[in-house]
Amino acid sequence: MSDTPPDTEIPPPEEPRRLSAKLARLRIAGFKSFAESTLVEIMPGLTGIVGPNGCGKSNVVESLRWAMGESSARSLRGGEMDDVIFAGTSTRPARNLAEVTIFLEEAPGVAPAPLERETELEIVRRLTRGEGSSYRINGREVRQRDVQTMFADLASGPRANGMVSQGRVSQLIAAKPEERRTVLEEAAGISGLRARKHEAELKLRQAENNLARAEDLVAQLDAQQESLGRQAKQAARYRNISGLIRDAEAALLALQVARAALAMDAAEKAAQEARASTRAAEAEAERATIAHYEAERAIPTPRMAEAEARTALERRRIEAEGVEAALARAVAALEGASNTAAQLSADLAHAQAVEEDAKANETRLTREDAGLASAESALPARLAETETLLASTEAEARAREAAAETATQHAAEAAAQANQVASELAFAEQRHGRLAEQAQRLVTEHAAAEAAAVPPEALEQAAAAVIAAETRLSEARAALETAEAARIATAA
Numbered sequence: 001m002s003d004t005p006p007d008t009e010i011p012p013p014e015e016p017r018r019l020s021a022k023l024a025r026l027r028i029a030g031f032k033s034f035a036e037s038t039l040v041e042i043m044p045g046l047t048g049i050v051g052p053n054g055c056g057k058s059n060v061v062e063s064l065r066w067a068m069g070e071s072s073a074r075s076l077r078g079g080e081m082d083d084v085i086f087a088g089t090s091t092r093p094a095r096n097l098a099e100v101t102i103f104l105e106e107a108p109g110v111a112p113a114p115l116e117r118e119t120e121l122e123i124v125r126r127l128t129r130g131e132g133s134s135y136r137i138n139g140r141e142v143r144q145r146d147v148q149t150m151f152a153d154l155a156s157g158p159r160a161n162g163m164v165s166q167g168r169v170s171q172l173i174a175a176k177p178e179e180r181r182t183v184l185e186e187a188a189g190i191s192g193l194r195a196r197k198h199e200a201e202l203k204l205r206q207a208e209n210n211l212a213r214a215e216d217l218v219a220q221l222d223a224q225q226e227s228l229g230r231q232a233k234q235a236a237r238y239r240n241i242s243g244l245i246r247d248a249e250a251a252l253l254a255l256q257v258a259r260a261a262l263a264m265d266a267a268e269k270a271a272q273e274a275r276a277s278t279r280a281a282e283a284e285a286e287r288a289t290i291a292h293y294e295a296e297r298a299i300p301t302p303r304m305a306e307a308e309a310r311t312a313l314e315r316r317r318i319e320a321e322g323v324e325a326a327l328a329r330a331v332a333a334l335e336g337a338s339n340t341a342a343q344l345s346a347d348l349a350h351a352q353a354v355e356e357d358a359k360a361n362e363t364r365l366t367r368e369d370a371g372l373a374s375a376e377s378a379l380p381a382r383l384a385e386t387e388t389l390l391a392s393t394e395a396e397a398r399a400r401e402a403a404a405e406t407a408t409q410h411a412a413e414a415a416a417q418a419n420q421v422a423s424e425l426a427f428a429e430q431r432h433g434r435l436a437e438q439a440q441r442l443v444t445e446h447a448a449a450e451a452a453a454v455p456p457e458a459l460e461q462a463a464a465a466v467i468a469a470e471t472r473l474s475e476a477r478a479a480l481e482t483a484e485a486a487r488i489a490t491a492a
Contacts, residue, residue, distance in 0.1 A: 022107070
């Protein structure tokens, strides 16, 4: 049933007021190929832009869409929004700012409050590299949504069907019913209302979510109120019980103080007894320490004597090894000298044999000279043959003399070597005698060192004394630890 009285007529719904405006000028600066500020006048009638491919005709339309609030860089043929800023050429530096301004005339009620009474509007979109976009209407900063809603009220916008680009006609022909509905709404001038409806639905949905959240918070606060009531009752009960507990604790503390006083008196008596036993144990430990110290003082003397004896014995052993090595070297040198002497004796015998041969040859030559003299006196006819034989004999005699001189020189050298070998042999015999004397002395010192060594019985007695002293020290330490534990227990 309707609540409207029967005699009341319901007025028909008001038709949406169609807004209109006139695009007068478009100023582009730093947008894509427009490095410098460029002003495009939109005159009454048909305005066309003619030019070859790549001259920037499409950039004019894209700048208009961009100023109307286009947020997709891909629809502007870019990868990101900063790509619409002039990137520079070989002769012009890049820019960091892109700005497009749309001038509207005869546009009362188009701009958002408080600019709804303005008839001329100047819509500016400025993009700074790395900082984002900003929108201004007549110098007043506004949101992107305000600009998009304003152009939607004018049945226009960055994606409006009134802006036909390449391939747009074929898309409209093949459009789905939902897309055709959008075209009809734009034609009817209600696309702004649709945008406001969508925004209102978003706000309504957000309000519903906030309301649901508020109801949840109210339920949580109710549950917290009940919990806080129970906690308040528990706190009051706690205050009552804590008062009783404090009174009981005060009585218990007084009782514990009395018991502690009695225990302190008993502990002081026990502590005095423990101190007496501790002093006795300390005296016993001191006596054991003194005995251990005396035993340790008695031990180093025999140990030092034993160490010195061992050191002397080791030194004598090393010297004996050195003497044995020197004796071996002397024996080897003696054998080498004997071999050299034998070789020199053989050379001397050979030289003597050569000398005897030279003397025999000299005797023979003398006899031959005598024979030649007799033959010369007896046989003058054979003078020529004798002279020839004499020349050959003289040559042989000279050769024999040279050989005799060489043998004599060898004999002298052999005699010198024999003298040197004899002297070396005498030195080796003297060194052998000295080494024998050193060996005998080492043997004597070794025997004396063994005689001076500490007897094993004395070492055993000293070790037994050390063990006894260590035993007494351990007992004293145990007594001291027992007394200390008793003292600590008594103090506790």
